[in-house]
Every structure is written in structure tokens, then in C-alpha cells.
Amino acid sequence: MTGPSGDAGGGRLRQLVAAFLRDTEGADRPAALGAQFDAGLAWVHHPAGLGGLGLAPDRQAEVDAELAAAGRLESWERNPMGIGMVAPALAAHGTPAQQALLRPIFTAEHIWCQLFSEPGAGSDIAGLATRAVRDGDGWVLDGQKTWTSLAHTARYGLALTRTDPQAPKHAGLTAFLIDMRAAGVEVRPLRDLTGGAHFNEVFLDGVRLGDDARLGGVGEGWAVATTVLMSERAVIGASVGERGSGAIALAVDTWRRTGSDPDRRAELTRLWVDAEVLRLAALRDRETRAEGGPGPGGSGLKLRRALLDQRIARFAADLLGPAGLVYDADAVRTGGPAPDDPVWTWLQSQAYTIAGGTSDVMRTIIGERVLRLPREPGLPRDTPWAQIPR
Structure with a gap:
């Protein structure tokens, strides 16, 4: 049909x-x-x-x-990177053959990851150093990516690489679709504060790709990256659940289970109101978003959600008293504790103001692209990447 x-x-x-x-x-x-x-x-x-x-x-x-x-x-969480970030890029920049990958992304037959951040280029993604060099009709990729969510389970990855070191950093980038099982791709899990290994570092050592793996034009990788990043921040910031759902539901449940401390009721009420205001703002953003796709305004929602969820998680863990200082990290390796554990949630929340772009990056985007404030001092935009101190 x-x-x-x-x-x-x-x-x-x-x-x-x-x-x-x-x-x-x-x-x-x-x-x-x-x-x-x-x-x-x-x-x-x-x-x-x-x-x-x-x-x-x-x-x-x-x-x-x-x-x-x-x-x-x-839930889009069955394939979060594929559905929330890669699919918009394929729809906007892909060839017909590449867009044929959209269906297995949606069905989660193909799990995807996003190969952007690097040890020396996290918040400043355009400063990345992973190289893609022409080799006949194809390309050879060398470099290292880090903090790559789900790389250990992904079948494919969307990688951002540098193809012209002499061009300004935003202009010398090109995006590629990578088979994560290809020769030269090595994935190493990174165990985080919770004891889990959701993130990974990925090494690309002489990975050979055909030109048909290139997504978008040569040197047009930043346009692809912008599509991905704006979609990612919209997904993080503008997800709309039922009233009282999400992080605040855990806080309310914990408050009730720990004796319903009347001295904390006012604080819980303020958090609930803040969560509802954010939910309504996300609902309005979803209903009024222009047809061109997510824009810089999503950075505001992402920033607010990350900060609020950290406050809520801290509140829920504090309600546990001394028990809030106890955490069984070994249990994570065997499938527990459940994500509704307040201590697990508090530890996990520390990544919220980093993942998807740090809070400082979000503030810069809001200042420059939403409020139209002057750019922060720095090197001229046309400075070749090779001349930028690292």
C-alpha cells in the first residue's frame, strides 16, 4: 500500500x-x-x-x-542513530541507491552509528583530522573516532572525514557511508561511569571505499553534518511524552517510595512544573517547525532538557539518602540495574550536557544563529585547516 x-x-x-x-x-x-x-x-x-x-x-x-x-x-530508540540522525541525511543528500537504505534503517534491520567526534575534535567537530585520500576511483580512510554510540552493535556508520587540509576547516570535509565490518575498522568499547559500554572508540586503518560510498559532494561534508547534528538535537530536545512522564516520573515515584518527605515537596513541584513547561515547549516546536527540517532553535530545547534532567536525576538520587551513594556497577555488565534506578539515572545524566553537543556549544549556536549576536573572537573563517594550531 x-x-x-x-x-x-x-x-x-x-x-x-x-x-x-x-x-x-x-x-x-x-x-x-x-x-x-x-x-x-x-x-x-x-x-x-x-x-x-x-x-x-x-x-x-x-x-x-x-x-x-x-x-x-x-520507539525510535530501536535504532536511534539510524532513525534520528542518519535517515535525515540520506533523505536530504543521498543518491537513489543510498536512499534505498532508509527502509532497513526504519525497520532496524540495519543498525547505524555516527562517526563524528574525535579525541582532538569533540565539541569542534569541524576541526577533525581523520583523512580520506583519493585512490583511483575510490578512497582510503585513516583516523580515529571516539564516543561513538552503538558502534559495537552497528552494521553501518556515517563518517565525517577531511579530504582537503588546505581548505578552511568547514570546507574541506566529506561524508562517507562505512561498512563497520570492513577490513581496517576496529571498534573498542569505552566503559563509562555507570559501568556500561554504550560508547566506543573506532579506529580506521586503511579502510577502502568506493566513490559510491560518498554521501554528498566532495568538500560538502559540513552540510551533511549540519543535517545530522540539527536532527540529533531536535530528537534530544523535542521528544514529547505524556504529561508527567520521563525523568520527572522517576522522581515522583522515588519521592513516594522513600516516605514522601514533605520538606522536599515544594522542590519536586518546581521540577514537575519545569518539566511540563519544557514538554509544552517541545510540543509547540514540533507543531510549528518549518518544512525545511530542524533548525538552530532545537539547540535551545536540547540545552534545557539536558540541564533539567540532570536536576531531576540529582533530586531523585538525593531522596535515597545514604543509599544514593551505593551503586553496583558490576550489575550493569550482566544486564542490570534497570534504567529506572535513581542512582543509575544520576550517573547517566552526567553525559546529557555533553552528548549531542556540549551545553557551551548549544549556547554559542543560540547566541550566533538565533539571537544573531556577534561571533566569539577567533581565527578568520577562511583560515586553512592545516594552519590552525592543535
Whole structure:
């Protein structure tokens, strides 16, 4: 079943969802997700044939509401990097052959990772040093990436590389699609504060790629990266759950389980109100976002969510008293503790103001691209990357 590229109104969209639900009743998960993609209900703002119907982005909320009511809404967390970050880049910059990868991304048949950050270029991604050098009709990649989420389970990766060291740092970048099982790719897990190994470092040693693995034009990698980063921050900041859900639900539950301390009630109430204000702001952002995709405004939501979730996690851990100082990191290696453990949540929250762009980077984006304030002092933008001190 395929949907039209034009918008025939909310009634027509509901009919498409109803038909999808009826046609996939009893289907297994991969088959149902594939049918959702084919029906244009995966990302309704994508063109027809790419999982969409050519509608405005905010119309996806209508689809998701119908699927949720039927108990059929799937979380993007089944393939977070692929669905939340790589898919928008493929839709915007990919060739038809590359865009054929969108369907297995949505069904989670292909798990993806994002190979951007490096030991010497985390917050300043455009300063990265991983090289991609022409070799006949293809390319050879050498370098190191770090803090790569899910690289240990990913089948493919989207890598940002430097192809012209003599160009300004933003202009000399090129993006590539990498088979994570290719010769020369080595993944080493990084154990974090919680005891888990969600992040990884990835070494690229003479990895050979054909030119068909290039995403976008040579030297146009920053445009690809911008699509990925803006989508990532929108996903982090603008996810909209039910009222009282998410981190604040854990805090409320912990408050009740630990004796409902009346002295902490006012603090909990302030956190709940802040969480609800942020939820409503994210809902408004989703409903009013322009058709061009996520923009710099998503950085504000990302910043606020990261800071608020840290405050909430700290509050929940503090409620435990001395027990809040005890944590079994070894349990993480064997599948526990559960993510609703307040201590685990507090430890995990320390990454929130780093992952997806540090809070200082978010403030800079807001200042320069939203408020139009002058740029911070630094080297001229046209300085060749090779001449920038590192």
C-alpha cells in the first residue's frame, strides 16, 4: 500500500493509518515496520517512496497519535542513530541507491552509528583530522573516532572525514557511508561511569571505499553534518511524552517510595512544573517547525532538557539518602540495574550536557544563529585547516 504525495487532509491521513493497522494486524514486527515505511507513514515529510507522503513535518504527530492509540507506536530508540540522525541525511543528500537504505534503517534491520567526534575534535567537530585520500576511483580512510554510540552493535556508520587540509576547516570535509565490518575498522568499547559500554572508540586503518560510498559532494561534508547534528538535537530536545512522564516520573515515584518527605515537596513541584513547561515547549516546536527540517532553535530545547534532567536525576538520587551513594556497577555488565534506578539515572545524566553537543556549544549556536549576536573572537573563517594550531 502506498500513499499519495499530496495532502488530502487529516481525514485522508487517518484513513491511511487505519488501512495500515488493518492490513498488518498480526504481522511480525519487521514486516509491520516495513509496511509502515511502504505506506509513507514512517516519516510523512519525506517524499513518496522514501517512507513519506510529502506532507509537513508536524503531520507525523497525527500518525503517531493514531498508532499510539492502537498500541502500535514503535520507539525510535530501536535504532536511534539510524532513525534520528542518519535517515535525515540520506533523505536530504543521498543518491537513489543510498536512499534505498532508509527502509532497513526504519525497520532496524540495519543498525547505524555516527562517526563524528574525535579525541582532538569533540565539541569542534569541524576541526577533525581523520583523512580520506583519493585512490583511483575510490578512497582510503585513516583516523580515529571516539564516543561513538552503538558502534559495537552497528552494521553501518556515517563518517565525517577531511579530504582537503588546505581548505578552511568547514570546507574541506566529506561524508562517507562505512561498512563497520570492513577490513581496517576496529571498534573498542569505552566503559563509562555507570559501568556500561554504550560508547566506543573506532579506529580506521586503511579502510577502502568506493566513490559510491560518498554521501554528498566532495568538500560538502559540513552540510551533511549540519543535517545530522540539527536532527540529533531536535530528537534530544523535542521528544514529547505524556504529561508527567520521563525523568520527572522517576522522581515522583522515588519521592513516594522513600516516605514522601514533605520538606522536599515544594522542590519536586518546581521540577514537575519545569518539566511540563519544557514538554509544552517541545510540543509547540514540533507543531510549528518549518518544512525545511530542524533548525538552530532545537539547540535551545536540547540545552534545557539536558540541564533539567540532570536536576531531576540529582533530586531523585538525593531522596535515597545514604543509599544514593551505593551503586553496583558490576550489575550493569550482566544486564542490570534497570534504567529506572535513581542512582543509575544520576550517573547517566552526567553525559546529557555533553552528548549531542556540549551545553557551551548549544549556547554559542543560540547566541550566533538565533539571537544573531556577534561571533566569539577567533581565527578568520577562511583560515586553512592545516594552519590552525592543535
